Amino acid sequence: MTALLEARHICVSLGGQEVLHDISMQVAPGEIVTILGPNGSGKSTLLRALLGIVPATRGEVRRSDGLRIGYMPQKLHVDRTMPLSARRFLSLPRRHSRGDCLAMLARLGVAEVAERPMAGLSGGQLQRVLLARALLSRPQILMLDEPTQGLDQPGEAAFYRLIEEVRTEAGAAVLMVSHDLHVVMSASDRVICLNGHICCEGTPRVVSSAPEYRALFGLGTRGALALYQHSHDHDHDHPHDHEPEHDHHRHGPHHHA
Amino acid sequence: MSPSTTTTGTGRITMLDDFLIRAALAGIGVALAAGPLGAFVVWRRMAYFGDATAHAAILGVALALAFDLPMNLGTLTVALAMAVTVAALAARGWAMDTTLGVLAHSALAFGLVGISFVPEARSDLSAWLFGDILAVSRSDLAFIWIGAAAVVALIVWRWQALLTATLNEDLAAASGLDPDRERLVLTLTMALTVALALKVVGALLIAAMLIIPPATARGLARSPEAMAALAALIGAGAVLGGLGLSLQLDTPAGPSVVVVAALAFVLTTGLGRPR
Numbered sequence: 106m107t108a109l110l111e112a113r114h115i116c117v118s119l120g121g122q123e124v125l126h127d128i129s130m131q132v133a134p135g136e137i138v139t140i141l142g143p144n145g146s147g148k149s150t151l152l153r154a155l156l157g158i159v160p161a162t163r164g165e166v167r168r169s170d171g172l173r174i175g176y177m178p179q180k181l182h183v184d185r186t187m188p189l190s191a192r193r194f195l196s197l198p199r200r201h202s203r204g205d206c207l208a209m210l211a212r213l214g215v216a217e218v219a220e221r222p223m224a225g226l227s228g229g230q231l232q233r234v235l236l237a238r239a240l241l242s243r244p245q246i247l248m249l250d251e252p253t254q255g256l257d258q259p260g261e262a263a264f265y266r267l268i269e270e271v272r273t274e275a276g277a278a279v280l281m282v283s284h285d286l287h288v289v290m291s292a293s294d295r296v297i298c299l300n301g302h303i304c305c306e307g308t309p310r311v312v313s314s315a316p317e318y319r320a321l322f323g324l325g326t327r328g329a330l331a332l333y334q335h336s337h338d339h340d341h342d343h344p345h346d347h348e349p350e351h352d353h354h355r356h357g358p359h360h361h362a
Numbered sequence: 363m364s365p366s367t368t369t370t371g372t373g374r375i376t377m378l379d380d381f382l383i384r385a386a387l388a389g390i391g392v393a394l395a396a397g398p399l400g401a402f403v404v405w406r407r408m409a410y411f412g413d414a415t416a417h418a419a420i421l422g423v424a425l426a427l428a429f430d431l432p433m434n435l436g437t438l439t440v441a442l443a444m445a446v447t448v449a450a451l452a453a454r455g456w457a458m459d460t461t462l463g464v465l466a467h468s469a470l471a472f473g474l475v476g477i478s479f480v481p482e483a484r485s486d487l488s489a490w491l492f493g494d495i496l497a498v499s500r501s502d503l504a505f506i507w508i509g510a511a512a513v514v515a516l517i518v519w520r521w522q523a524l525l526t527a528t529l530n531e532d533l534a535a536a537s538g539l540d541p542d543r544e545r546l547v548l549t550l551t552m553a554l555t556v557a558l559a560l561k562v563v564g565a566l567l568i569a570a571m572l573i574i575p576p577a578t579a580r581g582l583a584r585s586p587e588a589m590a591a592l593a594a595l596i597g598a599g600a601v602l603g604g605l606g607l608s609l610q611l612d613t614p615a616g617p618s619v620v621v622v623a624a625l626a627f628v629l630t631t632g633l634g635r636p637r
Contacts, residue, residue, distance in 0.1 A: 120455075158535040176536035183529065187405045188583045198526040198537050248536070 108133055109172055109246050109278055110155055115164035117147070117154050124150050126302045127164070132246060137272065137279040137292065141312075142299035143321065148282040149179060151299065152250050155280070172246065175239030175277070179250040181231065183223040191226065191234045192219045201241050209237045213267065228255035232264060240271055247272065249281040265292045286322065381496055386605055388498040388506050389619060392559045392571060393597030395510035397579075398517045398590040399551050400572035400597075404580070405528050406548075409573050410459070411448055414466035415556045416568035418444035421469050423490050423560075424476030434505055437560050442553035444469060449549045453542070470565070493564035493616030495605070502561055509558045513551045517590075520547050525586055563616040571597060574623040581630045596626055 108131035117125040124147045132138050142148045153159045155166055156176060168174075183189055195206045210216050213233040218226055226234065232252060239247055252268065253261040269292060272279050290296070290309040298304040304317040312318050403412055419437040426436025444465065451461050478484055486494070498506075517524065527534040527544035534541045559568045579592035604619030611618075 153532065156532075156536045158532050174536060176533065178530060178532050178536075181530055181533070184405055184407070186577075186580055187529070188580065188585055188589055189529070190585065193585055194529075197529065198522040198534065198539060200522070 107169065108167075109169050110280070111167045112151075112155060112161075113164050113167070115154060115161040115166060117150055117159055118162045119150065119159070123162075124301065125154065128299075128303060129164075130297055130303065130306070132278050132280050134245065135272075135276060135278050136294045137269075138281075138295045138297060139293040140280070140282045140297045140299050141286065142284065144284060146300040148284070148299055149250055152248055152280070152282050156248060169245075173242055173244045175242050175244030175247045177232075177235045177239045177247070177249045177252055179254060179282075181223075181235060185224045187224070189223045190220050191215075191223055191230075194223050194234065195238050195241055197238075199242065205241060206237075209241055210234070212271075213237050213240075229260050229264075232256060233267075236268070236271075240275060243275070244277050246278040246280060249279065251282055251284070253283075268292070381498070382605065382609075384498045384500070384503055385495045385615065386602060388503055388562050389495060389601030389605065390598045391503070391506040391510040392555070392562045393575065393601050394594045395513035395551075395555050395558060396568075396571045397575050397592075397594030397597045399513060399548070399555050400576040401579070401586070401590040401593050402517075402524065402528060402548055403552075403572045404576045405586075408548075408552075409569060410462040410466065411445075412552065412556075412569040412572045414448055414462050414469065415441050415445045415552050416560075416565050417466045417470035417473065419556050419560050419568075420473030420490055420565045421476060422473075422557075424473050424480065427480040427482070428476065434557055438553060438557040440469075441556040442550070445549045445553040449545055453545075473565075489564070490560070491564045491566050492614055493560070493562050493567065495562045495615045495619075498561060506558045506562070509554050513554055513558075516547055516551055520544060521587075524548065563619060567616055567620050570620045570623065574620065574627050575600065578623065578627040578630050597623065600626060 111131040112128050115125065115128050116123060117128075128151060130138075140148050140151060150159060154161055156174065157166065157168075183194075191210065192203070192206045195201060195209070207216065207219055210219050210233075213236060215230050215233045215237070218230050218234065223231070223234070232255070236249075236252070239249075247268070249268070253264050256264055268279060268281075271277075290313060293309055295307065296309050296312040297306045298312055298315070298318050298321060300321055304321055305312055305315040307315070403409060419441045422437035422440030423433065425431070425440060426433045429436075448458075448462060448465060452458055474487070477487060477490070489497070523534065523539050524544050524547065526537060527539060527541040531541035534544065555572070556568055559571055563571055575597035576589060576593040578596050579589045583589035583592050600623035601619050603622035605615060607613060607622060608615040608618040613621075
């Protein structure tokens with residue numbers, strides 16, 4: 106099958122500094138690919154380069170002819186001075202019928218926000234409206250930049266399930282960016298581990314046992330699951346720290362080593 | 363022909379011979395362009411950008427007088443140069459607050475110093491700073507309405523793209539739009555609107571015509587389209603109200619228009635929902 110989207114040896118510089126070096130990757134129809142990496146590893150920049158928002162200083166990006174992309178940005182700040190309802194937002198820049206907009210909002214479980222101003226939506230509602238807009242263009246590929254940012258744990262898991270469902274319905278490929286390991290791992294067909302360059306790549310199982318991946322996320326011998334449990338279990342005892350005033354949710358530096 | 367009326371180029375007497383009607387039409391023309399453009403100025407937080415461009419127009423006046431060029435050409439050229447410069451610096455990531463402060467006030471100061479070298483302009487300096495709407499000629503009127511039509515046409519044509527790019531440039535680029543091009547559209551319309559409005563409200567108050575009507579409309583509008591249209595209507599209303607005020611109380615016309623717009627803002631903000 107031919108790739109929807111392909112990068113060939115691209116380098117990207119921002120402000121004179123090279124943030125991506127020699128990246129080659131592709132996304133085939135229908136697959137879920139996750140770009141994983143720590144903060145500042147160039148994940149969002151890679152997505153923006155693939156979208157053509159930032160130019161590649163070297164190499165080339167190829168998109169298949171007439172590729173329909175549904176893009177969901179990492180965040181969207183709607184200035185309070187702009188009276189923009191969620192439904193009106195869905196028709197930017199391409200107009201969709203009122204019925205299509207309402208049906209899509211209902212599909213994503215946020216029918217009630219249709220006439221509400223964008224500036225007043227909660228984090229979870231905004232994410233769903235952004236996803237609704239991406240889906241309305243009947244995309245062949247969904248490109249999602251940290252789609253669960255600002256959601257709590259249950260909201261995050263529900264959102265990934267939603268993405269998987271709509272992908273199955275729409276038959277679209279998904280390329281998403283994330284810095285969180287646990288949920289993403291189970292939801293992806295393929296993971297690309299990024300830190301300025303591609304450290305490793307493959308199925309979640311292959312990547313999670315790759316030494317490059319473990320080094321990047323400082324996992325030692327504990328593995329992704331251990332990290333998940335540790336970083337979200339806020340009630341555990343700190344074995345080396347018995348002073349009560351220190352006993353509030355401090356995690357050891359070994360996560361970020 | 364009665365001696366009190368003036369004759370026109372064609373020799374016929376029309377309602378355009380009445381200076382007050384010309385003033386009203388000129389003001390309405392400016393308001394129709396400034397309203398929708400002003401909505402983008404408010405959404406993009408470009409208020410200072412409007413000031414810089416408007417102040418640069420004074421420099422254009424000085425240059426036009428010094429080199430004996432058509433006034434509209436001078437103001438349009440310099441306003442455009444300023445708008446393009448500011449847009450280019452913004453794209454390079456300059457600190458806009460400081461950059462615009464430096465450019466806006468420097469342009470005004472250079473313009474005022476430049477005008478002082480032209481003896482015939484020195485006397486009616488206040489006309490350039492505060493407008494001279496009651497002295498609008500037929501050719502001024504033609505310039506204003508053709509220019510305003512061009513501004514409105516450009517904004518209507520690019521509406522969806524302008525709105526998307528204003529909301530989020532990445533979103534626009536991912537949809538195949540070019541945010542730089544949309545910014546250029548706004549830059550061009552800004553320079554044109556400043557050139558149109560100079561005679562009507564003067565360099566110091568052009569930004570007021572760009573900002574106060576949309577800010578007033580914000581409290582009443584439920585969609586971007588409604589806000590832009592209402593801003594044009596409120597601006598036109600302020601022009602009529604301001605001219606009436608000026609006639610009644612013998613106040614300067616340009617500032618009176620802005621005073622009426624400001625009162626409308628206070629009124630609608632007071633009546634609107636608390637925000």
